[in-house]
Amino acid sequence: MKWNLLIAFLILSLVSCDQRPIAKAVAIDQNGLQQALVADNEKIKVINFWATWCAPCVEELPYFEKIGASYKNQVEVILISLDDAKNITSEVQPFLENNQIRSQVLLLDDPYAAEWIPIVDQHWDGAIPVTLIISKDKKQFYNKALTYKELEDAINEFL
Amino acid sequence: MKTLKILVILLIGGLAISFFSGMLEGKERNNLFAERPAPYKEKKNASAAREISTIKGYDIGDTATDFSLKNTDGSTTSLKDFKDAKGFVIIFTCNHCPYSVAYEDRIIAIDQKYKNVGYPVIAINPNNPKEYPTDSFEAMKVRAKEKGFTFPYLLDAGQKIYPQYGATKTPHVFLLQKEGKNPIVKYIGAIDDKYQDANEVKNTYLENALQALLSGEPIKQTRSTAIGCRIK
Incomplete structure (x- = not known):
């Protein structure tokens, strides 16, 4: 009887929850950004620019988490924080833990935004949040906050 | 006898796990091979997305509105x-x-x-x-x-x-x-x-x-x- 319970539990835990560990924020420079923007052969990259103090950004983070978990074999979610690099351990990391963020989190430590904004997309005016979806043969830029449905529809255009 | 019982349970458990993960696999595969959107549809979607990203406003040389x-x-x-x-x-x-x-x-x-x-x-x-x-x-x-x-x-x-x-x-x-x-x-x-x-x-x-x-x-x-x- 004990064994049955144990096995049932094992199966449940295997099937149900998001098992990815809580993200660890990693600081990157412009080169790191360039690498993050390179298309992957296997997966669709969903890249979101955000910051802990940006309310509309924080509002849409759960949608990216959900996409990352439910499309984990097809989609790689990268959350690029534009928080001040000196707050990485005092604010960004605690935020990730409190909000159970499990997608990859990079912190772009380069204040000269005018130099890298055009690298991300020539149409970007610098407002956040903003989202970029990249596959090996397609790129789409969303200069706005997204609802879950908009995000899922956008991903489905790539699948 | 007890060993046999444990073995049977493990076997069933193993089958159940592979069944469930198989189900997952199948679902993912469906998605992977989902029909690609027809070209005209792709084009339509792309222009819709572009509309989202361009916000109208003043250009250099335009006359700005007054306000109160x-x-x-x-x-x-x-x-x-x-x-x-x-x-x-x-x-x-x-x-x-x-x-x-x-x-x-x-x-x-x-x-x-x-x-x-x-x-x-x-x-x-x-x-x-x-x-x-x-x-x-x-x-x-x-x-x-x-x-x-x-x-x-x-x-x-x-x-x-x-x-x-x-x-x-x-x-x-x-x-x-x-x-x-x-x-x-x-x-x-x-x-x-x-x-x-x-x-x-x-x-x-x-x-x-x-x-x-x-x-x-x-x-x-x-x-x-x-x-x-x-x-x-």
């Missing part, structure tokens, strides 16, 4: 009130955004330097206070007083003005110069290129543009981009 907005000092401010001005430094900014806050001292300095030569700063908070409570008119009054703003700090109540200008974020600058009575857009974009530290700025875009206007030379860079907080 509530100022934190209790008055109402319009461009036509500034009879002697040669132009205006319109800055969409707000209380809540760290980029805006980082630029407060620099905005005051620009106002003090250029107001006397005909280009006063006019700050407009474009946000809906329901979206950002710290951007309420009351909070604006407090901030204007705390920082000793030397320029009007207006609320775009009803959010009618910022979409006409095409402001998308805070801070977002529109430098205007009067030609006859019409205020013409001469520069759109950022104040400078480093929000964290005024001493490490490489390009003072707004001041360069102001200097060019004052000396009657063409502005070398009429647009610039910087990170800002999306207006909501």
Whole structure:
């Protein structure tokens, strides 16, 4: 009887929850950004620019988490924080833990935004949040906050 | 006997696991081989997305609209009130955004330097206070007083003005110069290129543009981009 319970539990835990560990924020420079923007052969990259103090950004983070978990074999979610690099351990990391963020989190430590904004997309005016979806043969830029449905529809255009 | 029972249970468990993960696999595979959208549909989607990303607003050379907005000092401010001005430094900014806050001292300095030569700063908070409570008119009054703003700090109540200008974020600058009575857009974009530290700025875009206007030379860079907080 004990064994049955144990096995049932094992199966449940295997099937149900998001098992990815809580993200660890990693600081990157412009080169790191360039690498993050390179298309992957296997997966669709969903890249979101955000910051802990940006309310509309924080509002849409759960949608990216959900996409990352439910499309984990097809989609790689990268959350690029534009928080001040000196707050990485005092604010960004605690935020990730409190909000159970499990997608990859990079912190772009380069204040000269005018130099890298055009690298991300020539149409970007610098407002956040903003989202970029990249596959090996397609790129789409969303200069706005997204609802879950908009995000899922956008991903489905790539699948 | 007991060993046999355990073995049987393990076998069933193993089967169940492979069954479940098989189900998952199947589902994923379905998605992987989902029909690709037909080309015409792709094109349609792409143009729809592009529409989202381009926001209408002023271009360089356009005539900017006047407005009549509530100022934190209790008055109402319009461009036509500034009879002697040669132009205006319109800055969409707000209380809540760290980029805006980082630029407060620099905005005051620009106002003090250029107001006397005909280009006063006019700050407009474009946000809906329901979206950002710290951007309420009351909070604006407090901030204007705390920082000793030397320029009007207006609320775009009803959010009618910022979409006409095409402001998308805070801070977002529109430098205007009067030609006859019409205020013409001469520069759109950022104040400078480093929000964290005024001493490490490489390009003072707004001041360069102001200097060019004052000396009657063409502005070398009429647009610039910087990170800002999306207006909501």
